[in-house]
Amino acid sequence: MANNQVLQMQGGDVVAYARLLENAATESASLIPGQTSFEFDPQRDSDSTTTKDGAFQTSSSLETDVEVDFINNTSVIADQMYDALLNNKVMELWAVHRSRTNAEGKFYAWYMQGTVSEDDNSNDADDISERDVSFAINGVPKRGWLALSADQKEEIDYIFRGLDKVTDNNGIETNGGTDWAKTDEGIYIPSTAPKSVDNQSLNNVVEPS
Template identity: 40%
Template sequence: MSEIEALQGIDTLLFARKLSEASKTDGMLIPYQTSLKLSPKRKSDTTKTKSGTVAVSGGLETELEAEFIANWAKIADQLDDSIFNNEVMEFWIVFRKRVNADNKFYAYYMRGYVTENPLEGKADDAATRNPTITVIDTPQRGWTSLPNDIGAQIAYVFRGVGKIEGAAKNDGTDGNGKAWNKDTDPGTGSEPASAASSVTSPASSSPDAH
């Protein structure tokens, strides 16, 4: 049995998109996220009878809350559009450390309206946005791939200092580099040959040697 992995908050990310733009653009990572909270709840009403209490389950209500450092990314402005213009948006909570056999990421998908979007700006701290989304119907669970450019925003890989020729491969070899191998690289390394040859021995540098 494989070890059960604990999920960290930093690995849970929120993506969003206007529903009206589903055929035009990928879902976008909301930049500089600091917190995320999904709150599904189902109210239960009880009625006392002579035979005991009868519970009746109510409908599902779900709220999505996030906090991020205020910025002027396109998706940050679209959150304003949603609350000002009553526009439906799509949201994905993506767990970037949980993948399936097809290398797709586990995710919640939902649609909803931004119902609150306060801006808080303190003189001695970064300004923050705290949108609250009222989710329509039931969040759906599934697996999603991430576009390459979004993956680069989440985690970057090693690059050499050289110029990148053509499209970036993001495999550690861009810029004439080679990514660190944790199994074979520890303890390796030597002085460059050019540096070793430039070191003059004490004997050859002394006056008696001439």
């Protein structure tokens, strides 16, 4: 994307990952499954004092609230959020913008650490169980770029596959398909290969008048 183009963010393109801070050396961050909403709210209260020279502005420390809504589930990270609340454990959080990348192919993201301040679990009789988890963030969130592993990308997206069986070649998937590219628009190259019986039958279909 050229630098003079502006990407309009979509809410569905922002996904939350989390991890208990104490597990940083032993676990990768986990996508919170079934996310329906993610709210990221950094704020700084300000006050104005009237002086003989005019108004004097003062501001408080930055406060950041994060809220993640998701369908209640039995994932490890969903249980760990309960553990974090009950035992006052610090969690790491990432807000990953999967539609915004840099020249290295890394994804734009916010990183922060904080504690779970509330975990609201709604269980209506005629609806699916949902959780609304709020985090109180410590310090100032950090912006940067991060790489997603193949497994992490697979969690939030899937690639185009052909009809062949899927094989692995040193971490590169072979499946008989080629992903759509911008340059594919309008392309049509008539095949010179003999048509199979199945293709003939498809070509003999008569469109309704």
